[in-house]
Amino acid sequence: MDGTLLDANSNVIGGERTVELLGRLQDAGCTMAICTGRLDHDIVRAGARFGLDFKNRISQHGAVMISGSTLRAELMDxxxxxxxxxxxxxxxxxxxxxxxxxxxxxxxxxxxxxxxxxxxxxxxxxxxxxxxxxxxxxxxxxxxxxxxxxxxxxxxxxxxxxxxxxxxxxxxxxxxxxVDVSKGQAIESLYPGCDVYAIGDAPNDYGMFDVARVGYLVSDAECPYDVVRCPSIAEALEDIASRVLG
Structure with missing residues (x-):
């Protein structure tokens, strides 16, 4: 979420353009999940603030997953x-x-x-x-x-x-x-058999690229995966919309 969807001041990167693209994809039937190192409550707050419906929420780097009224968590030994x-x-x-x-x-x-x-x-x-x-x-x-x-x-x-x-x-x-925690494993468990389009900015996001049909990297960080590099989430969403919506 930080560095991908939100900037250092907790504002949406790309502003209304990003929110509009996310809304278009949701209206077309795409399901949006958010993965973050933050706790779940910050995903809830971000969704309410920007009018985004996160039906599936992955927090603490993939350790906590909430889908509807069901919570799953990987705890420390x-x-x-x-x-x-x-x-x-x-x-x-x-x-x-x-x-x-x-x-x-x-x-x-x-x-x-x-x-x-x-x-x-x-x-x-x-x-x-x-x-x-x-x-x-x-x-x-x-x-x-x-x-x-x-x-x-x-x-x-x-x-x-x-x-x-x-x-x-x-x-x-x-x-x-x-050791069982990763954003990629969390996405795979929530979306088995689905086409996943993953957007991230840092190494702790790379696990998502391992299970994604297309991965988007919105930073200059080195990455071992074959990803599409974009200046920000807005450009990544535009590419996703062109692929999914035509």
């Missing part, structure tokens, strides 16, 4: 989550640890005011993350800090955990989640 949290605390690394459940973000303290804002604020301040792991459906760890402090944690997870993957989503953020 509790034993590995506890071991990872112990390793982080014992390391003494100056990093911020956040934890996501299916519906909420849990923090030890409030975020810096300059941190990107959620469209809906679901955060809960919680001092004991071990208790959280025991009692809640934990989906994801978000670790924020310097790359030199995050890299050893990623290496530790990759070397010692069999049920958890470590993804450097930026030079200052590391995300830990189930």
């Amino acid at each position: 509790k034993d590995e989550a506890r071991e990872i949290l112990t390793y982080i605390e014992d390391s003494g690394a100056p990093i911020r640890v956040e934890m996501n459940t299916v519906a909420n973000r849990y923090w030890h303290s409030d975020r810096d005011p300059d941190f990107p804002k959620e469209l809906y604020d679901s955060h809960v301040i919680k001092s004991d993350f071990f208790e959280l792991i025991e009692c809640q459906p934990v989906v994801l760890f978000l670790l924020i800090g310097e790359e030199r402090d995050l890299a050893p944690i990623a290496e530790h997870v990759r070397a010692t955990c069999t049920r958890t993957q470590a993804v450097m989503s930026s030079t200052t953020s590391l995300e830990l989640m189930s």
Whole structure:
């Protein structure tokens, strides 16, 4: 969603042109799904704000899928989550640890005011993350800090955990989640046998291209897949409309 549909100020990239194209495709019978690293509530808010009907919603990089009134989620292994949290605390690394459940973000303290804002604020301040792991459906760890402090944690997870993957989503953020999580797998499970047109801007979107009839990359990032490169989502949607609607 970020960098593809929404800009840094949470406005639709391409403005009315993008919204109009999405509406045309929906009116023609296409089903629109949105995949994001954010929580589901931000997809709901984005849809309401811009008049878009997201019947299928994929959040937290594919870990949480909502279709109608049905929710499916891939949760972190509790034993590995506890071991990872112990390793982080014992390391003494100056990093911020956040934890996501299916519906909420849990923090030890409030975020810096300059941190990107959620469209809906679901955060809960919680001092004991071990208790959280025991009692809640934990989906994801978000670790924020310097790359030199995050890299050893990623290496530790990759070397010692069999049920958890470590993804450097930026030079200052590391995300830990189930190895069964990917946007591509989520799309495949929601749309078996369907023609998928996928639009993304970053490496964590590339899993969608693996299952798409056509993949569109709206950035200059290197990509191992054969994709159509477009300046923005608006141009990608125009190409999709020409292919689907004629």
